[in-house]
Amino acid sequence: MDTISRSSLSEIVAGKIAGMILDEVYRSGYQLPAERDLVKQFGVSRSTLREALKLLEDSALIEVRHGVGSFVAELTEVSLLKAHEIADKAAGQNYNTESESIPIEEVPEGPKRLPVNPEKPLIIPNLQKDRLGTFSFISWWEREKVENAKVMIIGAGALGNEVIKNMVLMGIGNLYIVDFDTIEMANLSRSVLFRESDKGRKKAEVAAARAKEINPNVHVQYMHGDVTTEIGLGVFRRMDVIVGCLDNREARLAVNRFAYWMNKPWVDGAIQEFFGLARVFVPGEGACFECTLTEQARRDLSIRYSCPLLARENVLLGKVPTTPTIASIIGAIQSQEALKLIHNKPVEAGKVIHFNGMTNEMHKTSYTPVDDCESHWTYGKxxxxxxxxxxxxxxxxxxxxxxxxxxxxxxxxxxxxxxxxxxxxxxxxxxxxxxxxxxxxxxxxxxxxxxxxxxxxxxxxxxxxxxxxxxxxxxxxxxxxxxxxxxxxxxxxxxxxxxxxxxLHFSHFQKPVIKLGDIPVIKISNPEEKTVIKVRETRIKIESDDPDQ
Ligand SMILES: [Zn+2]
Ligand SMILES: [Zn+2]
Incomplete structure (x- = not known):
């Protein structure tokens, strides 16, 4: 048998791996087996294997993440050519594993690999290009669910700002933002999405525009109006989660009923000074918001309802002192609960999480469902x-x-x-x-x-x-x-x-998207100058959203 130099041996191993990438044995984004497994598989020394991996890495076929492993890169035309080249060069060649002097037993074990969720292949995204990349490392995070999720955020005040900010950072695909208010200077102390120049503008509109700015991949829609009367139930029907960032009982009660009627979970939040609470309500699971009302609260509401024209205007007077810090804490809990609901992860419906920022105590309490609660009704067909x-x-x-x-x-x-x-x-x-x-x-x-x-x-x-x-x-x-x-x-x-x-279209602030593949090059010959002028005709495609997706 011919002796094979070490460099050609690593080329052969690289060729075999390149071949498996081309055959999609190893697909883009997937992790290659651990080094020690590859060492065993190919019967080569660790250093030879590393040379092979280096060659593949230099050819942009794999990405080596130190301490994690090697991952098949997203293939471009150039890297595909390179893969063929490497694979062809090694094709038909073989080697005598005995020429490798390092016995397999001596291969150091190295750190244990992280357990991988068998239902979720470990896909390593390109962290240079993919803003949601790091979330892929969360064992239960599912990109498709997050990107397709539809979340309604009601109220774009202190809490709403925090929740909207978190939603867009987490890449929640479709946001429907509702508020009836306009921005005043006092909002700027606790609203990360608002600027001084926004004074007098609609909160919902500005919040939606800033959301789009933070993450242009997210689809947003806003409604400047009253959630209790101006949104069709068909909008609620098409949401996955509703997040209430409200400051009054009347609106909470309305949202609670709409959510129950449409059989949708909703996440309530409330803040005052350094105190806050967050709670998830799921129709049919434990107490709903109306169940949590005390007799006194019910009486207050019914007094207001008995003079209906007055009731609505009083709602607007309730100004509660809040801080951006408590809004961050409670808004963060609400956002996490919404993320869990999107993933169908268990949530504790009908319980409240209280946070006391003075003592840093947090505790949970269950509410008792009320049997004859008037909110408990879900629409049929x-x-x-x-x-x-x-x-x-x-x-x-x-x-x-x-x-x-x-x-x-x-x-x-x-x-x-x-x-x-x-x-x-x-x-x-x-x-x-x-x-x-x-x-x-x-x-x-x-x-x-x-x-x-x-x-x-x-x-x-x-x-x-x-x-x-x-x-x-x-x-x-x-x-x-x-x-x-x-x-x-x-x-x-x-x-x-x-x-x-x-x-319901989720396409406010949607910019026309120019798709490079759609640009044809038209050659116009100019008979006088006898030169060829290339004109690029730009076809602009408006990205449209299928509202019922
Ligand atoms: Zn109830
Ligand atoms: Zn009169």
């Missing part, structure tokens, strides 16, 4: 209608409802519709026909005598009303809403699904 809120009339809806549930069926609104305001003093009646959310408290006073007028309201539509020609949106029904109707026996649910692309 939802019929998707090819209809839109702004073009569908009450009459159109009633036809469908009567067809399905019979002539006695009625349509039930989520919020009260104010039909009219009546002044007892002047005996005048003003027709309103607006949802309660759109009628201010000031409006309740009689314009002539100033007395508080009586409100005539309803939340059911029977078919007898004189305003059946009104469109759903003119009566305050948001886009992509799910309406409910009932007869004596059952409920039925109808989604205004034709609103989908307008109501």
């Amino acid at each position: 939802i019929t998707e209608l090819p209809l839109r809120a702004d073009t569908t009339t009450l009459e159109d809806m009633l036809k469908i409802i009567h067809r399905d549930l019979g002539p006695q069926a009625v349509l039930e609104f989520d919020q009260e519709l104010i039909l009219s305001l009546y002044c007892r003093n002047c005996q005048t009646k003003e027709d309103i026909l607006q949802p309660i959310s759109q009628v201010g408290f000031n409006h309740a006073h009689c314009p002539s005598c100033g007395m508080l007028r009586e409100t005539e309201m309803t939340h059911t539509i029977t078919g007898e009303e004189p305003f059946l020609n009104r469109t759903l949106s003119s009566l305050g029904i948001p886009k992509l809403h799910i309406l409910r109707a009932y007869n004596a026996d059952q409920y039925a649910f109808y989604e205004l699904t034709a609103d989908l692309e307008n109501a």
